[in-house]
Amino acid sequence: MPLITVNSIIKEYETAHALRGVSMEVKKxxxxxxxxxxxSGKSTLLNIIGGLDSATSGDVIIDSVNIEKLSEDELAVFRREKIGIIFQQAHLIPYLTAVENVMIAQYFHSMADESEAKEALQRVGLGQRLSHRPSQLSGGEQQRICIARALINSPELLLADEPTGNLDRENTKMILELLKKLHSEDHFTIVLVTHDHFVSTHGDRILTMEDGHIIRDEPVNDLRS
Ligand SMILES: Nc1ncnc2c1ncn2[C@@H]1O[C@H](COP(=O)(O)OP(=O)(O)OP(=O)(O)O)[C@@H](O)[C@H]1O
Ligand SMILES: [Mg+2]
Structure with a gap:
């Protein structure tokens, strides 16, 4: 049973056909x-999988729930319980410390817990930066806060749209190693959008999009050798 099933998704904007019939599955x-x-439609597809945008037609089934059929309120609960998201921009709250930025996500989920938030930051290597504000941290460090924030409520699915798009090679490697470590420990599912070939060779599988279609689906192993 796949965690995600996308069936014949079409997304039309007034001025563009962003997705022209996309079907895919992702295993747990x-x-x-x-x-x-x-x-080519990468962000549109990711946003629809994450329930941030709705499709013109087609279905997205996550963990046996057809999210295209949920009301706004049901969708908000579903997102909160199941999904963590990271973007290219950190979107941290500038006047809050690292640990407070993580606690905000706990608060909106259920209840803030400072010691748990600190632990999450230690796990991403920021144990020495707990009380720093975003402007006092490097881009790579800010992105590590975003990872801690996205995973703090133990989502089953982590969605990432160009998470290393603003980082240099060194920081990109650091973020990928961190994601690899967390993924191998906690076994959550990852769907990650990137246009960086180096980034795409981490993980299990690569889907290639062109003009609103998936045109290739290949295991990463084939490309590493
Ligand atoms: N809100 C919107 N309104 C109108 N058109 C949109 C909207 N969002 C996306 N599009 C169009 O849909 C198509 C797919 O956009 P999308 O953002 O999914 O591409 P992408 O593959 O993520 O590109 P990039 O690598 O530049 O982020 C593009 O033609 C884009 O202009
Ligand atoms: Mg995009």
């Missing part, structure tokens, strides 16, 4: 990367 615990040129 799998790490799938989505590649493709700018404008």
């Amino acid at each position: 615990g799998e790490w799938v990367n989505i590649m493709g040129a700018s404008g």
Whole structure:
């Protein structure tokens, strides 16, 4: 039973056909990367999987729930319980410390717990930066807070849209090693959008998009050798 099943998704905007019939499956615990040129529909697909946007037609089934059929309120609960998201921009709250930025996510989920938030930051290597504000941290460090924040409520699914897009090679490697470690420990499922070939060779599988279609689906192993 796959964790995610996407059936014939079409997404039309007034001025663009972003997705022209996309179907795919992601197994529980799998790490799938989505590649493709700018404008090919990667973010649109990720946003629809995450319930941040709705499809014009088609179904998205996550953990046996057809999320296209949920009301706004049901969808908000579903997202809160099941999904963590990281973006290219950190979107941290500038006047809060690292640990407070993680606690905000706990608060919106259920209840803030400072010691648990600190532990999460230690896990991403920021144990020495707990009381720093975002402007006092490097881009890579800020992105590590985002990872701690996205995973603090133990989501089953982590969605990432160009999570290393603003980082240099060194920090990109650090973030990927961190994701590898956390993924191997906690076995959550990852769907990650990138246009960086180096990034895409981490994880299990690569889907390539072109003009609103998935045109290739290949295991990462085939490309490493
Ligand atoms: N809110 C919107 N309104 C109108 N058109 C949109 C909207 N969002 C995306 N599009 C269009 O849909 C198509 C797919 O966009 P999308 O953002 O999914 O591409 P992408 O593959 O993520 O590109 P990039 O690599 O540049 O982030 C593009 O033609 C884009 O202009
Ligand atoms: Mg995009």
